[in-house]
Amino acid sequence: MIAVLNGAFDDISKAVRLYRVWIALAHEDIGDQHRRTTLGPLWMLVNYFAFVSTFVFVFVTKDASNPSYPAYVAIGMLVWFYLSEIITMSVSLFQREASFIQGTTLPLFVYVMRLTMQSIIRAGYSLAGCVLILLLSGQGIDTNWLRSLLGLLLIVLATPAFIMVFAFLGAFFPDSEFIVGNLMRVGMFLTPVFWVYSGQEGIQKYAYHWNPFTYFLEGVREPITAGIFPTHALVVTGYICLGTWVLALLLLGRYRKRIVFLI
Amino acid sequence: MTSIELNNVSLVYRLFEKLTLSAPGRRRSNLGGNIAKSGTKQVVQALDDVSFELKAGDRLGLVGPNGAGKTTLLKVLYGIYQPSGGRVSITGKVDALFNISIGFRPEATGRRNIVLRGLISGWTMAEIEEKMEEIIDFSELGDFIDLPFKAYSQGMAARLAFAIATALEPEILLMDEWIGAGDASFQEKAKQRMDELAEKAGIIVLASHDDALIRRVCTKKLTLRAGRVESLT
Numbered sequence: 001m002i003a004v005l006n007g008a009f010d011d012i013s014k015a016v017r018l019y020r021v022w023i024a025l026a027h028e029d030i031g032d033q034h035r036r037t038t039l040g041p042l043w044m045l046v047n048y049f050a051f052v053s054t055f056v057f058v059f060v061t062k063d064a065s066n067p068s069y070p071a072y073v074a075i076g077m078l079v080w081f082y083l084s085e086i087i088t089m090s091v092s093l094f095q096r097e098a099s100f101i102q103g104t105t106l107p108l109f110v111y112v113m114r115l116t117m118q119s120i121i122r123a124g125y126s127l128a129g130c131v132l133i134l135l136l137s138g139q140g141i142d143t144n145w146l147r148s149l150l151g152l153l154l155i156v157l158a159t160p161a162f163i164m165v166f167a168f169l170g171a172f173f174p175d176s177e178f179i180v181g182n183l184m185r186v187g188m189f190l191t192p193v194f195w196v197y198s199g200q201e202g203i204q205k206y207a208y209h210w211n212p213f214t215y216f217l218e219g220v221r222e223p224i225t226a227g228i229f230p231t232h233a234l235v236v237t238g239y240i241c242l243g244t245w246v247l248a249l250l251l252l253g254r255y256r257k258r259i260v261f262l263i
Numbered sequence: 264m265t266s267i268e269l270n271n272v273s274l275v276y277r278l279f280e281k282l283t284l285s286a287p288g289r290r291r292s293n294l295g296g297n298i299a300k301s302g303t304k305q306v307v308q309a310l311d312d313v314s315f316e317l318k319a320g321d322r323l324g325l326v327g328p329n330g331a332g333k334t335t336l337l338k339v340l341y342g343i344y345q346p347s348g349g350r351v352s353i354t355g356k357v358d359a360l361f362n363i364s365i366g367f368r369p370e371a372t373g374r375r376n377i378v379l380r381g382l383i384s385g386w387t388m389a390e391i392e393e394k395m396e397e398i399i400d401f402s403e404l405g406d407f408i409d410l411p412f413k414a415y416s417q418g419m420a421a422r423l424a425f426a427i428a429t430a431l432e433p434e435i436l437l438m439d440e441w442i443g444a445g446d447a448s449f450q451e452k453a454k455q456r457m458d459e460l461a462e463k464a465g466i467i468v469l470a471s472h473d474d475a476l477i478r479r480v481c482t483k484k485l486t487l488r489a490g491r492v493e494s495l496t
Contacts, residue, residue, distance in 0.1 A: 021382045028379065032370050103365040104383060105342045257345050261276050 004253035011256055015109035022110050026117035044125040052077050052133060055194045066196065067138065068225045074133040075148075075221040076193040079155065082123045083216060084184045086159055089115060090166035091177045098263045108256045112163045119159065134224065144223040150234060151219030158216075158241040164248035168255060171262050192217060212240050265355035265434040265466055267317040267340065272349035274310040274332075274339060274490075309335045310346070311490040317466050317483070322457065324477030325470040327487035333470035336487065337361065337437045340468060355434030355466065358384060362439075363424045369413035373404055373423055376412050380427045394430040401456075402426040403449075422449055429456050435466045454480055 015022070034040045055077070056070045066072070094101060097111045135141075169176050190207045197208040208214055218233040310332050317323055325333040338344045339351060341359045366383045367376045377398055381391040399408050402422040407415065415423070429436065436457070457467055457480060471477055477484055486493040 018382075018385070020388070024379055024382055028368050028371060032368065035370050099362060099365055100383075102338075102343065103359075103361045106383065260343060 005249055006253070007256065008249040008253035011107040011252055012109045015107040015113055018106065018110055019113075021106065022113040022117055025114045026121060029114070029118050030121050041121075041125060044122050045129045048077065048081070048126040048129040049133075051081075052129070059194060069196070070137040071134050071139045072196065072221065072225050073194050074130045074137075075224060076217055078123070078126050078130045079217045079220050080188060080191060080193045080213070081126060082119060082155065083162075083213060084188065085122065086115065086119045086162055087166055088181050088184050089119075090163040091170035091180045093163065093167040094171045094259055094263050095174075101260055101263060108252065108259060109160070109164075112160050112167065115163055116159045120156065139224055144227055147223035147229055148220050151216070151221075151223075151230065151237065154219060154234065154237045154241055155216055158237070158244055161241065161244040161248040164252055165244055168251045168259075171255075171259055187211075187213065212236070215240070265319045266353070267315075267355075267435065267466055267468075268350075268352040269316070270314050270350045270352075272310055272313045272339065272346045272351055273308070274335060274344055275347045276307040276309060278305040278307060309490050310339065313349070313487075313490075313492055315485060315492065315495055317468070319466065320461050321483055322461050322467040322469070322481040324481035324484045325468060325487060326472070326474070326477060326484060327493070330489075331487040332490040333487055334361070334439055335490075337439055337468060337470055340435075341437055353435065357435040357437065358428050358431070358433035359437040360424060360428045360439065361437075363417070363420050367412050367420065367424070370411055372411060373402075373408040373415070374399070376423070377427055380424075384427075384431075386431060390431065398423075398426045398430050401430070401452075418446055418449065425449075425453055425456070429460060432460060432463060433465065435468070436460060438467070438469045440471050 030041055034043055037043060039046065052070070052074050055073050059073075060069055093111055093115055094108075100106060100111070101108070166176075166180065169180075191211055191213045192208055195204070197204055215233040215236040219230045219237050222228050222230040222233060313332075313336065315323075325336060327333055335344065337359065338361075339346055340353065341357060341361075366380045368379060371379065374395070377395060378388075378391055381394070386394075402408070402419075402425075404415075404419060404423060407419065412420070412423075428438075461467055461482075467480070469477065469480060483495065485495045
């Protein structure tokens with residue numbers, strides 16, 4: 001067990017020292033995706049606005065009594081898009097990086113950080129849109145925003161662990177790419193991204209309480225939309241983060257040298 | 264002192280049974296090499312009891328039919344594959360050229376690709392800036408260096424890849440086949456660069472099917488067959 005963890009930490013420390021590589025590659029990835037477009041990466045902001053506005057316009061009538069609904073959806077979409085993207089892209093990560101893995105001695109964690117960095121850059125554009133929507137919807141900047149940052153920080157800390165776990169899953173079980181993709185599409189409707197839970201019974205109750213994504217969302221959203229410190233959400237998120245990191249380290253330590261034979 | 268020493272090195276891949284929902288007949292990983300049985304598992308014996316020693320100034324040509332283990336041996340020397348048996352002892356900084364396009368971004372300029380390839384090889388920004396003009400000069404790309412990489416011919420890509428790989432004068436340079444991509448003048452220039460590297464107490468290992476190239480560039484020849492050393496001359 002100690003040897004396995006040492007192997008994982010060795011891979012991670014080498015990758016951290018190569019930070020220039022994954023930062024440069026992530027920037028190139030983002031640049032390449034929008035190189036021929038007029039708006040460039042601003043398209044990510046436009047996409048975010050389009051989704052949030054659609055959901056707000058479609059559902060706002062049902063929740064007309066809730067003035068913070070646009071803020072609720074804006075934060076929900078920000079966190080959901082981020083989590084959904086890292087999970088669906090992670091499953092095929094090692095396959096996409098096959099030429100690098102089979103042709104260089106870069107540590108595996110470099111590819112994990114490349115995707116982490118890419119996702120954070122993309123989320124940065126959505127975050128700018130989210131802040132704008134919050135201000136336009138009358139949510140003034142106050143100390144609650146700082147409490148939200150704690151939730152965001154936990155999500156960012158959990159990101160490399162999520163990526164590793166799903167990347168190993170995809171390497172050993174190729175069909176998981178499609179299974180996870182479909183589950184995440186369905187998951188958006190089973191997670192309180194745009195619907196509000198207010199004590200209903202039935203499937204909504206289970207989808208709210210037994211869904212780990214709920215806690216990631218509420219850890220960021222509750223301070224701003226409800227004005228409360230999300231203790232419960234942050235504790236659950238913290239445990240999920242810790243558990244995922246332990247699993248990720250064990251997978252990295254045990255299987256990092258075998259990935260090259262699998263892809 | 265730069266050196267490579269392999270003692271009874273073997274590499275056995277286990278054929279991983281990937282978890283998949285596809286039909287049983289399509290479950291196996293698609294790997295090359297000799298398929299053997301180890302208990303109930305199927306394994307690929309890619310290298311078997313390979314031993315040799317190289318010292319500073321040696322230029323080794325790896326030859327053998329497809330699937331003989333040439334590329335696998337290069338990847339063991341580079342550290343991509345961990346041998347499953349035997350001992351690999353390497354003294355010296357190793358660089359490798361297995362794939363011309365690896366690390367090159369089609370949309371980025373040649374100049375930006377030099378930076379990216381340098382970073383991937385572990386260079387510092389100062390080293391990249393110091394070597395930039397020398398790489399551009401050696402590659403003879405001229406104004407093409409500021410055009411996207413996708414506009415380059417295969418020969419131009421090979422020039423740039425070779426110029427970068429040899430710019431920091433690695434003590435051990437591993438190359439797989441690709442050098443034939445350039446034109447005659449580039450090949451002559453590449454040979455001169457490799458001569459210089461070898462004279463500076465380096466080691467070069469080149470895998471190729473081109474006997475003439477091996478004779479022109481290398482001082483030793485190792486023939487592999489089915490993962491085993493057939494001859495070393």
